[in-house]
Amino acid sequence: MELDSLYQEVILDHYKKPHNKGLPVGEIQVHHVNPNCGDEITLSLSIKDGVVEDLIWDGVGCSISQASASIMSDLVNGKSVAQAGVALREFTELMQSKGNISGDEEVLEDAIALAGVSKFPARVKCALLSWMAFKDAAIQNGAEI
Amino acid sequence: MELDSLYQEVILDHYKKPHNKGLPVGEIQVHHVNPNCGDEITLSLSIKDGVVEDLIWDGVGCSISQASASIMSDLVNGKSVAQAGVALREFTELMQSKGNISGDEEVLEDAIALAGVSKFPARVKCALLSWMAFKDAAIQNGAEI
Amino acid sequence: MNPPFDVAAIKSDFPIFEEKMRGGKRLVFLDSGATSQKPWAVINAERDFYTKHNAAVHRGSYYLAEQASAAYEGARQSVADFLSVDSDEVIFTKSATEGLNLLATSFERSAGQLGIRAGDEIVVSELEHHANLLPWQQLAKRTGAVLKWFSMNLDGSLDLTNIDEVITEKTKVVAITHQSNVLGSVPDLPPIIAAAHAVGARFVLDACQSIPHMPVDVRAMGVDFLTFSGHKAAGPTGIGVVWGRAELLNQMEPYLYGGSMIESVTMTDSTWAAIPRRFEAGVPNMAQAVGLEAALKYLSNIGLPNIHSWEMTLTEYALRGLQEIEGVRVLGPQSMQARGGVISFVVDGLHPHDVGQVMDQYGVAVRTGHHCAWPLIRKLGVVGTTRASFYLYNDLSDVDVLLESVIGARDYFRKR
């Protein structure tokens, strides 16, 4: 069933048990909303010696947006800004691919499970919400990403 | 030629030598504009013992609007308000008839020459402009018309 | 449960039902609350305008311009006939949204009694679609007027217990929906309209969810203004209607400024044409007006009472079905009392987006989310809902697929 390509096991796992979800505590917090559907995310992080640390997020939304936030938080926490930037760009490209690329597992790790989202245009924004919040927070923390 | 039914001889005569055209002098003056084409008319009259008198008008506009004003001024000057009202209603009906009625010459006199206008919907407002100004002025002079 | 008209024949008037959805499924369109589908009659009316009569209205005295003007003004007359009002009172807009903004801004600009000034009060309700909340909310902010509102009860009705506090001597405008686009609930308007008029306030009806679906007697209701969108009434996109009482519209200031709405213009000053032209600046959406005319004639031929009764049949069948599904909770009115053909529900533990996504696999088109009514959604204490809305082309088998797909959605996530 086409649906299973969207709702991969990994996604539902992250949805049911999201990682790094809790009250964002950093000084700089960003709040992003998907006005179409009302999905919301709040996120904080810090950047020490060019490394992303302490990324914590909270939010409400569909399985895709929640799983994507959880996966993203695992992926970028502890990575250098440069590495996180590569993942961010690769993930964005994957989402906009309309199902034409499958993503580099080396770079994206669990996030390649979200590849199926790109075939459902209305859900792409759900998957990207947390990544955009991450990007925004990194920039506000002075990173060039 | 269909055009000749619009531009009757009588109309062109009135257009070239308009009657009762001059500087409106009465106390109550009305000014009407056809916003579509910019045709304008200023008109004054007085009503004494239920009779329309001293109708004078001035204006700019196409042959139809000018001829109609001239014909109307001949027709209502000196008539009772009641008679003028009958002519006004009959003329309005004639204009809205889309060429289906030809008008009562007893009531409308020269104005039946304008019957052809009703086949040219865009020109109906030209023909009606002065009549509406007359109506307005009569009402402002206290007439029930 | 026999339909009062031949639903299969109706369906075949709407070409979109020949399209295949994901996985080759047939289209079960249950999102008419957002926008309706269009019959050939409407599509062909627009085409005929373009192929036979197209010219700028009111601006030329040549043959085609006469044809175009006759078509456009004929459309206005048809809308007026449909509403049983005078054609001068019918203003074409691009949408209900524009219509409500037009009214709010025109009140702001108008002089005297109709004007809205600091300290005046404007009343809406928690049921409102953003289109009937934001123009008033922002008008209040700009002018210093005060925005007040009726609260919603959890059954989707309005709490009128404090009506005397909500509508006061200071109230200038009361703007309320005829039917909630989220819950389908129909608020009890007569006491509100009476209270508004008792204090000299104007009542604006957001008729987006009613005009397409049921007979509405605007004169009998006693509303002062009304607005709806063509695209929800089987008509084209890009057309809406404002109706207002002539004696009020005549005193109101224009919304859009430009060509065809003037009486005279100098560089420094202008005067306005009579209604309705005063409110229709520029070359209008002529083809769309003609398309809307075709839509309203199409609906009238079938009969609004018939359409409404069939929608009620569908709604009742769906409501019962949904209420029986374990794990599904219907929001708002639980009975057929004071409701229209719109049902919102949630599935335990599932986000509406995920529910809608599975339903899509069944060919079912429903809307999910906040439905442009955030205050109402917050009041319900949910993140969003899944909403099914019905129209004349739906049949009982559409409802069967709806129910099947909701169960499918519930089970899809349960078993994983």
Add this chain to the structure above:
Amino acid sequence: MNPPFDVAAIKSDFPIFEEKMRGGKRLVFLDSGATSQKPWAVINAERDFYTKHNAAVHRGSYYLAEQASAAYEGARQSVADFLSVDSDEVIFTKSATEGLNLLATSFERSAGQLGIRAGDEIVVSELEHHANLLPWQQLAKRTGAVLKWFSMNLDGSLDLTNIDEVITEKTKVVAITHQSNVLGSVPDLPPIIAAAHAVGARFVLDACQSIPHMPVDVRAMGVDFLTFSGHKAAGPTGIGVVWGRAELLNQMEPYLYGGSMIESVTMTDSTWAAIPRRFEAGVPNMAQAVGLEAALKYLSNIGLPNIHSWEMTLTEYALRGLQEIEGVRVLGPQSMQARGGVISFVVDGLHPHDVGQVMDQYGVAVRTGHHCAWPLIRKLGVVGTTRASFYLYNDLSDVDVLLESVIGARDYFRKR
């Protein structure tokens, strides 16, 4: 005088040319300055949207909603490509008139540098169509800003001798047409744009009469905002475009309030979505956006430089012909310098309405009157003009009939 494309083939793309005018005459359509005719490509694009993809955009995650969103956003991208700008900068309106009102009102509501306040100055010109005069005139009245303008010379150019007095440190916005819709004259904009930018003012281009007819490089011109109507560009009625520089639009307040333009909403407060959505409240004119896309693709396929050069050929032929008719006076530019495909003229002793009426008997569609530009008409010292305007579907024989009909009009009244 050979056309750069097959005009007969083009004509056959436009179904209206099969219609018969009064007296069975063929249509000689010379009123494209008011509205253009539509090719099948446009009519069919709208039909295809309704029959295959119709659903509310941005509001559903079902298959049809995806299709509709892709069609609508694809149309936006096509407009952006046509203008060589970013798609976020493209806002769909219902018309240029709405676009100009949107800009004026948005300036009024915006904070800081972009806001318009008492004492600020707004600059227009005597060439303007009411749509680019009244929104600014009324904005000035509402805010206490001062409206200033460039005078028109009798040849249809603008008098720039006092440019330093017209554009000053107080100027906030300069809004001028790319081409006069009455005279066809093209004002000398570069010095005006430079002067506007030198004092930090924004330049708004009314591109209604240029975008459909010639290549326009908005980035190279350095304008800040631009607007045009679809219906004059072979597109549907009910659609227009505002383009604006993103960094400015991002700071500006919305015009219409309602669904789909918000970020979050409570009963008392709201925040706005990013551009372009911030400026597009409500279910948009989706089918019309798709129709406009088809129109712009149609024009691009033929090539805007080709269209322009052919219009110039037609205009030169018509201009010479009219200038040679005794009793006819062409107004505005007498040469091909700085002009587009629009010619206004008067016939001695005749009112334009009467001239147009006779021309109509020849099947010729021209506009007569003040062309929604009363200040310009007054400046010319006439009661109105007869205007012929050309487009890609016109050919030299259309011009021949034009000239014949003008002579016919002159003689009809002379001999009686």
